[in-house]
Amino acid sequence: MSDRLARLLLKEDIEAFLYQEAELLDERRYEAWLDLFTDDAHYFMPMRRNVPHDEPEREFTRAGVDVNWFDEGKDTLTRRVRQILTGIHWAEEPPSRTCHMISNVQVLATDPADPTPTEVTVRSRFLVYRNRVETETDFLVGRREDVLRRVDGGWKIARRRIVLDQSVLLAKNLT
Amino acid sequence: MSDRLARLLLKEDIEAFLYQEAELLDERRYEAWLDLFTDDAHYFMPMRRNVPHDEPEREFTRAGVDVNWFDEGKDTLTRRVRQILTGIHWAEEPPSRTCHMISNVQVLATDPADPTPTEVTVRSRFLVYRNRVETETDFLVGRREDVLRRVDGGWKIARRRIVLDQSVLLAKNLT
Amino acid sequence: MSDRLARLLLKEDIEAFLYQEAELLDERRYEAWLDLFTDDAHYFMPMRRNVPHDEPEREFTRAGVDVNWFDEGKDTLTRRVRQILTGIHWAEEPPSRTCHMISNVQVLATDPADPTPTEVTVRSRFLVYRNRVETETDFLVGRREDVLRRVDGGWKIARRRIVLDQSVLLAKNLT
Amino acid sequence: MDNLESLVDVDRGMISREIFVNEEIYRREQEQVFARAWLFVGHESQIPGAGDFVVSSMGEESVILCRDRAGAIHVFLNSCRHRGMKVCRYDEGNTVEFMCPYHGWSYATDGTLVGVPFLKDAYGPQLDRARWGLVEVAQLENYKGTIWATWDASAPSFLDYLGGYKLYLDLLLDAWDGREGGTEVIGGVHKWLIPCNWKFPAENFSGDRYHGVSHRSVDMVGIGPSGKGRRDMQERNEARWLDVSFPELGHSMIAFLRAHDSPLAPAYQDAPVVADYFRRCEEDRRRRRGEYWRLFGGPGTMFPNTSPLARQPRTLAVWHPRGPHQTEVWRWYLVDADAPAEVKDFLRHYYIRYSGPSGLTEQDDMENWNYAHKASRGVIARQFPYNYEMGLGRATRAFEDHGLRLPGTISDVTAANASENNQRGYYRRWRQFMEAGSWKDLVS
Amino acid sequence: MDNLESLVDVDRGMISREIFVNEEIYRREQEQVFARAWLFVGHESQIPGAGDFVVSSMGEESVILCRDRAGAIHVFLNSCRHRGMKVCRYDEGNTVEFMCPYHGWSYATDGTLVGVPFLKDAYGPQLDRARWGLVEVAQLENYKGTIWATWDASAPSFLDYLGGYKLYLDLLLDAWDGREGGTEVIGGVHKWLIPCNWKFPAENFSGDRYHGVSHRSVDMVGIGPSGKGRRDMQERNEARWLDVSFPELGHSMIAFLRAHDSPLAPAYQDAPVVADYFRRCEEDRRRRRGEYWRLFGGPGTMFPNTSPLARQPRTLAVWHPRGPHQTEVWRWYLVDADAPAEVKDFLRHYYIRYSGPSGLTEQDDMENWNYAHKASRGVIARQFPYNYEMGLGRATRAFEDHGLRLPGTISDVTAANASENNQRGYYRRWRQFMEAGSWKDLVS
Amino acid sequence: MDNLESLVDVDRGMISREIFVNEEIYRREQEQVFARAWLFVGHESQIPGAGDFVVSSMGEESVILCRDRAGAIHVFLNSCRHRGMKVCRYDEGNTVEFMCPYHGWSYATDGTLVGVPFLKDAYGPQLDRARWGLVEVAQLENYKGTIWATWDASAPSFLDYLGGYKLYLDLLLDAWDGREGGTEVIGGVHKWLIPCNWKFPAENFSGDRYHGVSHRSVDMVGIGPSGKGRRDMQERNEARWLDVSFPELGHSMIAFLRAHDSPLAPAYQDAPVVADYFRRCEEDRRRRRGEYWRLFGGPGTMFPNTSPLARQPRTLAVWHPRGPHQTEVWRWYLVDADAPAEVKDFLRHYYIRYSGPSGLTEQDDMENWNYAHKASRGVIARQFPYNYEMGLGRATRAFEDHGLRLPGTISDVTAANASENNQRGYYRRWRQFMEAGSWKDLVS
Ligand code: FES
Ligand code: FES
Ligand code: FES
Ligand SMILES: [Fe+3]
């Protein structure tokens, strides 16, 4: 019972973290959002191809090898944030109205013996609704797998893998 | 631990409340839904404007001052419900098929000393899917900030602020 | 307190089960998904009609009587899965990219005296996003009511009722 | 369309992709085809009582099928005569009148304009109520429970429109034991959208025995009533396969003619009660129908957009045009009205797993129609006609088997496996409709 | 359109559905109507200071309403002269210039092209900056705080365009106590989309007293300022009901003329401060307006797409065309600028619960316009014209009541309850616009 | 289009907005431009082995690029000859044949129709298989690994179509050290949609040095290979800036000509290995290319819709038309095939952060194209042509620098900073294509 409880509190803890992350993004507090990543963070979003069901290995472009949607470290993320903050990044000026809905949070099995692991792997689903200017509207839906690391008391994102459920990107940009 | 547990149970309690609210709406039990509001409830949904990133104060219309989507008390809410119940409110007759998906529930910090606060502020995200008649379909997506008050054992909504992620309303009505 | 805690753990347990089910579907592990159903499982999805608000009994087609979208047992479900696995079920070859977002999980009142019931009724909401080939995209949104049964330690789905919030199906198939 | 000649060359089996993707042709179809032809609207058993109604569709438009207080059946355009508001936004129900929610004009179930707010004060003599009832179809026919209608007063009667095809349509509408009529709809009409031109499914059902590849996955899995394959094949394996077309009408069906000396075929083995029911039916059928007992139907299409499927799963599908690139399908499911409950339930399960968007079989059809349409829209693709050469010139208008003559232009494909005889007949008629100035040009 | 004659027969009260659903007619409307007519753009009080701007819309196009550094008001097409980029993607703000985000051309708030990167080096003499400022409207008028504009230099002045309708528009724009002007917008412009042709709401507001059925649910629930019904009815119940139209202009309004000897009518009973305010206003009004105090307005439409609603909830609505099948509504809310805060707040609440997509009343209008439009698109439906016969031939051009003459073609519907006098006048003018070669043909 | 003359007046630098937003013009483009011109299909390195294929797009249509069993490369229309079904719905793979999922016709990788179910029985002699293979392009060229094709047999050879532009295209396709060819694609083709006409990006890439404002935010943030700005600027700062156009072909590029006596320029300072690699490349380049070593490329457009970007990030973009108001972009990324892994990886990161919808730079381009297009659709906007006057009449057809002659109509913009020389050349050719009856009218 008590270790189930520990796991429960752990998951609660992580859910709160992910919800807070969404809050920071939608409140456009991008610098605070950036602080949620470790310095060695890896941010990865592959492209997807339509391939035969029995060649799944061809479906995703590969990190570190192929051209991907994202495949970068904190440095580049930082530049993305700083670009928005310039106020002349036209694709985000006027700012978009976004809503990050997070669901299906799964904390992958951690050592039950260890109630307070320093790293956990977390799966979640997202639906990002984006609306800007007059009627421009996008839905970005998919899954994430994050590795969260405990850094002085709080959590930080050490690795993020985003799987978008699209092949041809049905939006003009990914800001 | 035990106060973390108390907070957890509190959150669980509130999630259950919000899910039940969604259930009442989608089951069209509007009068029961109305009972979830305190008599002094304030129901508010501002309009949003596209403004420069450095003039955020202009983005939302103001409660009690501007024209908003909603800015009213329980009396008007009651009239809305009674209108639907007339059965000749054509915009809802035949009734719409709606689904209120609630996620990202965040109970804002309450006094840790007090495990059973009488008022809590809760943030959540919603995606309302509405489909009616043949193919008419709308998505309403955004955030809510509710103040819930404990009234004899249960919770009631004392204040609700809804932020819809649209500027031009992409639907013909908000019923 | 302790029984509230038990209920909480129960709900946690069931959420994990539903999220894992979504994971199996979106990972296309259909056989593993099939194992989540009891042998006597009933899988039901009625059609919906636009009817006057005061004739709700006409709204849904009836299980065991009318033609429905789904109204079947595990045997037919198994055939559906096997068809996909043939690799020549063109409607799913190349495979779709799907994302099952689950929210609003409600465990309906169980006997508080019994902390580990053998059957529970669970309500949840789903948003299924499906994208395939180039730009083909569908949203299927609605509610589910499942009866879950505890089978040697784990849960299985004994009954599922799916309510899709559409009248004319706005998609070319339900795979 | 002056160039239809070059687009539809049935004699050579060449049909241009334009007729499926061209917006102007689509617009013309609404006037030339759907405003003239007899269209299927619904089934009597959907509106048993006075005041019962269901909303249906004719071409692109919403119509109301209802039974008035006197029990007479009507079909009306679902649009108010005042400002066009849809007077009924329900799918079904029972009512004494249809009241328009905009200004309150109300119409009786026989279509007459019975209520006009402030009639005397506001309109006085100006409004001649008799001239402003709901728009009703020009002709309506209740054929063995199925309701058909046309907007064109100059159209021939339904029976003339049906012509020699009657024999085949009856294979669906008569009871399995050979009695006239006696079929009913089991509740619930499937409705869904397909991203393709409406003629793809219409021609497919008209007689496409050739797309086995589409359904091979189902054959492997097995969903048939005997638990194998898609259907019970045995009786078909010892029958003659006939592609029956009426080019001068546009109707067609896939049919099976069993040997004059063939025994009963076992079927539904894994459901004794059902097997037993059908065996008895076939015995009665022989008694009642004589030599015709040997004739069994399959999928077919009645011009322009109604497809009977004359064997289990017994259904009627209508392919409603929703723009050149989209089709809305409505699907009715039929059973013998007086079959035992257990048989009806068995068939219901079979229909559900076989048909429609949740059916294992037709999902793959829709995938094919979707991308066949899509891949035909481009400027290059439209230069290359579709090929309808299969079985050119092999059909006869005088089919006979052991003294049994069958009507229609028939291609025996028992050996050939398949032909495009029916599709050619369908498009021959389609072109006539598109070129005709009025019904005068369509009746010979 | 050579066939407009057959489509719009105002004298017989018959108007074809084509004019609402036909794509070609819609395209022509953009050139014949919206590129010529005076259109409402916004309100002075939205841009009080130099450099203030709001983005608005004229027909399908985005425009900028702004006040230049010298305080002059301008309306510009929101599109860069270089490659057309929208120079302002904000809804409102204050600026010294509009800089195009594509190549950086920048325009002063008076529209002049003030900044061109590398002007000397890259263009030298080639670019004549004076010719490449923002496209400005041909004429602009600030009428009692409301800003109107037209793209057509040959159009008559706004006051000529307004004509005799001035008396009625003033019922909205003048203070309730009869002083000229003195109204202001309370912050926030409602904007939303309706799936119907833009003329449905335009004609509805022009004078549709007849759609009570649409709003019966509201009457039952009661949202009126006195807590009952939709509005305070009493004063209207003892007034004469007038449908006022200016067929030669296209404008119209629903009006109420109170008896020459009628007392003040109690109103807003459940809000003493408000009741008191309006009572005082009406006293002043009588003093200032003499006999005209008796005239009260309601909804109306100023050709082509602006609808004043001249009583509480006092609003201005514009119906922007967004394709033949969609309309974008913009809604401004007006109050007496110097009314007490409590009165303004009371009215604000009333407006919100009454109007727009979150208003109990208009939700039902939109449902009706949506499905009236949809049910009028089909090939059969388009054969049946809408009926505008109500009150044909009952109007007078010389209305008088106890010596008070009122301008316009007026139909007294006190007894009739309603007429379609105003709609007929509206479409008469619409047809003239659609047939006219230029403004020459439109001014008599 | 008889009125193209008035719409596209290149000599005066005036081009109507109609050509971007008009539906009829768009439809004509499909026939006049995309059915005739040479189009980019893909890269050899995507299909190294026999049976390898990738699906690509030519204009609006899906095509298959594959290598047959004999190693020959083909491009086929991705549509079955029977009923048009897409024979390949995968993006890539390896196969022995393409089997149509509808009726099972199967085609070998060389396009021949090899499998027809029931061929003998159902078709007999009727079907001449040789005439019903997959539709193949009329001409195909493998130019240094890039695959190009045209549907028009009467089109000139690819090398004639390329003409003098070869020198500039080679700046992308040759190895950086000056060897012929030697570039490869790094896995993954970016594909995304932009809501604008396809000519906005095509003209932007053809030579728009003028939109620095669009990217100022990136310059501030710095993503260049040396961690500053957008690119390494130094070498460009001491070079001559040339806008190179071939108006008679429609091709163009932004180029840089370094001083005949200029030293090597330091670059990639914060990545020694990369800096070292490029230094060595440039030394070899000087040796191999002689005076031509001085020529460096930038973005350009090969008529009609392929844009090479001849320096880091080295890419090939194709702007596929998807209706008048939407463009689908495909983006290939090129590197020297035999560059060290570390260099390839460095560049890969640079490409990702720079280009496409996830690139910091091009996001802003797309925002501009989106709203430039949108703001140009209205009836008023369309009365005001775009301005292409920049640098009118400054170009020379006989450019020379210290004895080095460069082909093309060249505008030296070192001092001017920018010109619209290339855009004018592009639209001059576009108009010729739109007016031409056939290729005869297009080759002088
Ligand atoms: S539209 Fe039906 S009564 Fe006016
Ligand atoms: S589009 Fe405005 S400066 Fe070029
Ligand atoms: S469509 Fe390809 S085989 Fe028939
Ligand atoms: Fe089939």
Ligand SMILES: [Fe+3]
């Ligand atoms: Fe109304």
Ligand SMILES: [Fe+3]
């Ligand atoms: Fe750029």
